[in-house]
Amino acid sequence: MRGSDETRRLTRRRIEGQARSSQDWRDDAVLAPLLNQICKEHQASLLAVLVYGSWLRGKRDTMLDFYVLVEDYQTLDSAWQRWLCALLPPNVYHIHCRSNESDPESDDLRAKYAVLTLDRFKHAMKHDFHSYFWARFAQPCEIIYAKNDQVQATLVESFSRAALSFTRRVLPAIQDRFDSRELWTQGLAMTYRCELRTESGNRADSLYDFAPDYYAELTTALAQDLKQFEVAHTNDVFRNNCSIRSRKLSGLGWGLRRIQGKLLSVLRLFKAAFTFNEPLAYILWKIERHSGQYIEPTPRQLRHPLIFAWPLLWQLYRRGAFR
DSSP states (O other), X not given: OTTSTTTTHHHHHHHHHHSOBOOOGGGOTTHHHXXXXXXXHHGXXXXXXXXXXXXXXXXXXXXXXXXXXXXXXXXXXXXXXXXXXXXXXXXXXXXXXXXXXXXXXXXXXXXXXXXXEHHHHXXXXXXXXXXXXXXXXXXXXXXXXXXXXXXXXXXXXXXXXXXXXXXXXXXXXXXXXXXXXXXXXXXXXXXXXXXXXXXXXXXXHHHHHHSHHHHHHHHHHHHHXXXXXXXXXXXXOEEEOOOHHHHHHHHHHHHHHHHHXXXXXXXXXXXXXXXXXXXXXXXXXXXXXXXXXXXXXXXXXXXXXXXXXXXXXXXXXXXXXOO
């Protein structure tokens, strides 16, 4: 029966091939110092570390993005940080260190990482209404560290669930016949509109072009798992079986996600002011890197971004720096 656990092994198998664990980070001059610091911060609570985003796609002029999955939030610095992370995950932190701590002249390494529990991560991939988590992890990522085989298996299953969630929610919003590129580029563009994003309009195409074979093979596997679509005449042309009712409800659902997402994005920016070192400098750097727009902040705005940075961000928004 389609959609059964037996059939879904096809999707899991394709996901597992892309998200296999990398155990060579200990010999990596960039990864090892940063991951050692993360391990020191979260100690026994640490279950897994994932890398995703531009770094994974080969860009080296950007800051590393990690997801740090923990058993609980007890290793966070304070009770209010634990409360914020439980209320609106994830918390985002900035770390930096020397590539060689004994050499003050060695490279200065920087990364940001998001923290949430493995249980919340697993739940988000299957049940979250908003696309914040499942849209990210339907894309390729790499497991840099997993505490044991059980955690590894949970991650692969979660990535599979993310791909299923993405496809189920995107299908009713696209045309009757489509190929894998159209499914993923249109779907990713829809999820981008549900957040405040600084990236250009062709971002979804560049994400697909990074791993076209992966997306094509994954789409074929998903077609065996989901009754909402099926292979048409050729391997990469699919027939959309979504009902008229589901298409009407989809428009409402994506409209609600856009409203919810803008609110969540603002709340996460607000929260980052309490957890991220130099949050305004990082936000302005990211906006400039993606849009080319930059406004020099005042010292007061850098010291107290939560109070004084809003007019600056509003000016950037009016210029189209993010949407």
